[in-house]
Amino acid sequence: xxxxxxxxxxxxxxxxxxxxxxxxxxxxxxxxxxxxxxxxxxxxxxxxxxxxxxxxxxxxxxxxxxxxxxxxxxxxxxxxxxxxxxxxxxxxxxxxxxxxxxxxxxxxxxxxxxxxxxxxxxxxxxxxxxxxxxxxxxxxxxxxxxxxxxxxxxxxxxxxxxxxxxxxxxxxxxxxxxxxxxxxxxxxxxxxxxxxxxxxxxxxxxxxxxxxxxxx
Numbered sequence: 001x002x003x004x005x006x007x008x009x010x011x012x013x014x015x016x017x018x019x020x021x022x023x024x025x026x027x028x029x030x031x032x033x034x035x036x037x038x039x040x041x042x043x044x045x046x047x048x049x050x051x052x053x054x055x056x057x058x059x060x061x062x063x064x065x066x067x068x069x070x071x072x073x074x075x076x077x078x079x080x081x082x083x084x085x086x087x088x089x090x091x092x093x094x095x096x097x098x099x100x101x102x103x104x105x106x107x108x109x110x111x112x113x114x115x116x117x118x119x120x121x122x123x124x125x126x127x128x129x130x131x132x133x134x135x136x137x138x139x140x141x142x143x144x145x146x147x148x149x150x151x152x153x154x155x156x157x158x159x160x161x162x163x164x165x166x167x168x169x170x171x172x173x174x175x176x177x178x179x180x181x182x183x184x185x186x187x188x189x190x191x192x193x194x195x196x197x198x199x200x201x202x203x204x205x206x207x208x209x210x211x212x213x214x215x216x
Contacts, residue, residue, distance in 0.1 A: 002029040003120050006049040008040040008066070009082065010059050014105070018053070018112070025113060037061025041069055044077065051116060056083040056090060064097055071098035075170045078119050082112075091126070096202035100168045101125035124167055124205060158192035159213075161185055165201060166208035 005022055007030055009015050015033055022028045032047045034040040037058040044052060052070060056063035067079050080101040081094045091102050100119040103112055104127055115125040154162065157178070164174045171189070175182045198204050 002027055003051055003116065004029055004031045004047070004049045005116070006030075006032045006034065006040070006044055006047060006052045008034040008043075008052055008058065009055040010035045010057075011055075021109065021112070022116075028113075028116065035059070037063070037066045040066050041073075044070055044074065048074070049077065051078045051080060051120065053080050053082055053112075053116075056081055056094070064093055067094065067097045067099055076173075078168075080115060080119055080125070092202040092206075095124070095205045096200055098168065098201075103127050122167055122169070124208075126209070154192050154195060155188075158188050158195070161188040162192045162196075162204060163208060163213045165189055166205045166213060 005028060007015050007018055007022075009018070012035075015035075019030045019033070022030050031049055032043045034043045037060045040052065040054065040058065040061075054063055054066060054070075058066055063081065063083075067081070070077055070079055075098075078100045079098065080103060081099045082103055082105055083090065084105050094102050101115050101124060103115045103125065107127055111127065115127070118125040157180075160178060161174055164177065169177070171182050171185045174180070175185045178185070180188075193199070193204065196204070196207060198207060
């Protein structure tokens with residue numbers, strides 16, 4: 001079955017190139033396009049794509065605002081951010097808002113194909129250049145405030161829950177996968193985050209990357 005993709009970018013030339021690239025893949029199909037933030041929400045609601053490739057810099061509505069609204073209305077819909085921004089802050093906010101991946105426009109070719117396949121396997125994709133930014137952004141905080149407990153002893157269940165959270169799964173999806181109640185998942189999640197000294201999903205993803213959880 002092909003991955004059904006919505007392309008959201010206001011640059012017609014880039015969009016046309018990406019559409020050709022994606023439709024040339026045997027496992028992908030572009031089912032819709034959007035050029036503004038409000039249009040993304042309308043088309044996503046109408047077509048129900050598996051994946052939205054979303055530009056951070058959308059007209060009329062910031063891409064991160066669009067991302068938050070998509071995840072609130074369609075938590076199962078995956079969103080891969082496509083951006084020219086190289087700042088760690090953009091990456092952190094995108095992950096915190098629920099993005100499943102973050103790929104620079106400069107890598108919008110074979111790397112984007114790899115990113116899409118990784119995201120649809122349930123992984124979080126971050127381009128190698130952004131991985132360094134993410135870790136660099138984490139280390140000063142960890143060293144200065146000692147808030148990230150890298151050697152904290154998590155139980156097997158806490159580790160399993162936090163890994164799935166870092167991969168972008170909702171509490172309900174985690175409960176279904178691990179045969180637990182949502183309340184129990186929330187308890188493991190809160191206890192694990194407290195043990196690690198982490199306060200947000202973005203911080204958890206950074207920790208998970210550093211520990212190699214996302215490749216398990």
